[in-house]
Amino acid sequence: MAYSLDRIVLLVCGAVGLVLAYSGPDLPPGPYCGINNQCCKDRQDSCSHRILDSKCYCDQFCNRTAGHDDCCPDYPSVCLGIPDPTPPPAQNVRLCKYGDDFYQIGEKVTQDCHTCECMKPPEGGDEKFVCDKDPCLLSDDVLRNVNQNRLGWRAENYTQFRGKKLKDGLIYKLGTLPLNRETARLGPINIDKDIQYPREFDARTHWRNYISPVMDQGWCGSDWAVSLATIVSDRFAIQSNGAEKVLLSPQTLLSCNLRQQQGCRGGNIDTAWMFAKNHGLVDEACFPYMAKITKCHFKKRGNLLTDRCVPVVPQRTSRYKVGPPGRLVKEHDVMFDIMQSGPVQAIMTVYQDFFHYKDGIYRRSQFGNNELKGLHSVRVVGWGEENGDKYWIVANSWGTQWGEDGYFRIARGENESGIESFVVTVLSDVTEAYLRK
Numbered sequence: 001m002a003y004s005l006d007r008i009v010l011l012v013c014g015a016v017g018l019v020l021a022y023s024g025p026d027l028p029p030g031p032y033c034g035i036n037n038q039c040c041k042d043r044q045d046s047c048s049h050r051i052l053d054s055k056c057y058c059d060q061f062c063n064r065t066a067g068h069d070d071c072c073p074d075y076p077s078v079c080l081g082i083p084d085p086t087p088p089p090a091q092n093v094r095l096c097k098y099g100d101d102f103y104q105i106g107e108k109v110t111q112d113c114h115t116c117e118c119m120k121p122p123e124g125g126d127e128k129f130v131c132d133k134d135p136c137l138l139s140d141d142v143l144r145n146v147n148q149n150r151l152g153w154r155a156e157n158y159t160q161f162r163g164k165k166l167k168d169g170l171i172y173k174l175g176t177l178p179l180n181r182e183t184a185r186l187g188p189i190n191i192d193k194d195i196q197y198p199r200e201f202d203a204r205t206h207w208r209n210y211i212s213p214v215m216d217q218g219w220c221g222s223d224w225a226v227s228l229a230t231i232v233s234d235r236f237a238i239q240s241n242g243a244e245k246v247l248l249s250p251q252t253l254l255s256c257n258l259r260q261q262q263g264c265r266g267g268n269i270d271t272a273w274m275f276a277k278n279h280g281l282v283d284e285a286c287f288p289y290m291a292k293i294t295k296c297h298f299k300k301r302g303n304l305l306t307d308r309c310v311p312v313v314p315q316r317t318s319r320y321k322v323g324p325p326g327r328l329v330k331e332h333d334v335m336f337d338i339m340q341s342g343p344v345q346a347i348m349t350v351y352q353d354f355f356h357y358k359d360g361i362y363r364r365s366q367f368g369n370n371e372l373k374g375l376h377s378v379r380v381v382g383w384g385e386e387n388g389d390k391y392w393i394v395a396n397s398w399g400t401q402w403g404e405d406g407y408f409r410i411a412r413g414e415n416e417s418g419i420e421s422f423v424v425t426v427l428s429d430v431t432e433a434y435l436r437k
């Protein structure tokens with residue numbers, strides 16, 4: 001009987017001690033002999049399988065001497081009935097594949113905004129990654145369709161929203177709790193001034209340097225505090241003719257107005273206005289925005305001096321307070337109030353597509369998710385017209401990287417997204433600064 005060339009090479013290599021034992025832990029475990037339960041009598045060179053760069057044998061004559069073992073790794077268990085000494089423990093088996101990697105049951109991976117766990121699916125079948133079903137904040141449906149359908153505004157694939165869920169965006173990028181009966185009672189104001197309204201008005205150019213910059217509320221549902229603080233800041237500057245040009249601190253509300261409020265999970269705007277009226281705010285330099293509830297360092301009945309803040313005019317000692325808020329219900333009244341006293345607060349309903357706004361005049365598109373929604377408090381700073389299309393100019397609080405340098409324009413006169421359903425005006429209390437002049 002002639003040795004096959006392979007076998008000679010193997011034996012020669014074996015003689016110089018270079019051949020690995022086939023039963024070594026690093027070898028692919030097979031099956032080999034187990035493929036057809038093939039165990040051959042005597043010596044049969046054809047009774048073999050390819051293993052790595054060589055061959056292993058399932059015949060009676062394969063050499064089981066340690067160091068010269070040319071038997072297939074499963075020869076002892078399949079052909080001799082010797083149990084495999086170290087069967088791999090079941091929980092160590094890598095079951096789910098993700099990319100180039102395998103994962104065990106219970107291991108998790110993140111895919112876009114979803115968390116996926118390797119598990120036996122509840123409906124049965126092989127182990128696989130099962131992901132949560134929550135919609136993500138960003139939607140390809142919105143991105144593609146809004147930009148293809150010429151709706152008057154464009155959508156952007158914002159990196160800042162990647163990996164976030166829609167339901168979380170509606171909490172942490174907004175922050176206005178549903179209006180309660182108390183809020184709904186806020187008295188409507190009728191101005192009804194029969195004047196010629198300009199086609200365009202922008203508080204930013206009308207009161208250059210008095211209008212506060214766009215803030216970034218971060219991942220914190222504090223729009224109720226941010227919109228209030230910026231509107232009151234603007235109105236302090238305007239009503240004092242620039243004497244009290246001061247940026248007020250939404251953190252005062254976030255940290256100190258805790259009753260009936262939920263901090264970064266949202267606030268009631270009427271409660272916030274009552275706090276601003278009764279206790280007042282300090283300035284941003286004195287209590288910088290932290291995008292979370294922090295300890296309130298101020299005493300209820302304190303003033304800017306006991307708060308250790310530095311007033312912008314020396315005659316001021318009390319905190320920055322407002323008068324009773326009022327509600328504007330007509331488009332022209334909103335316009336009149338802005339022209340007269342400065343930016344106002346509006347509460348709008350936000351659906352998924354709004355998060356994608358890049359530029360243009362926003363109208364809700366119906367693309368993306370149309371079930372989940374939230375309320376958002378924003379600052380209306382002016383209005384205009386583009387090719388006969390009327391709009392409001394509104395400051396958002398998502399930083400200047402979003403929208404039109406942090407602002408957006410939205411259709412005017414048609415209660416788009418409820419933007420005209422709840423508009424709040426207020427007078428900032430500048431009397432102290434004036435009285436003591």
Ligand SMILES: *[C@@H]1O[C@H](CO)[C@@H](O)[C@H](O)[C@H]1NC(C)=O
Nearest residue numbers: 014015061062063064065068
């Ligand atoms: C197995 O290999 C060893 C070392 O080369 C040798 O001494 C022995 O005779 C071989 N046994 C058989 C059954 O071929």
Ligand SMILES: *[C@@H]1O[C@H](CO)[C@@H](O)[C@H](O)[C@H]1NC(C)=O
Nearest residue numbers: 138139140141143144157162
């Ligand atoms: C948005 O960006 C993500 C990440 O780069 C990408 O996977 C996705 O395809 C983009 N969507 C669209 C509609 O361009």
Ligand SMILES: *[C@@H]1O[C@H](CO)[C@@H](O)[C@H](O)[C@H]1NC(C)=O
Nearest residue numbers: 349415416417418419420421
């Ligand atoms: C404006 O829209 C909001 C919500 O979209 C709605 O609740 C409200 O009744 C509307 N207001 C008016 C005056 O139509």
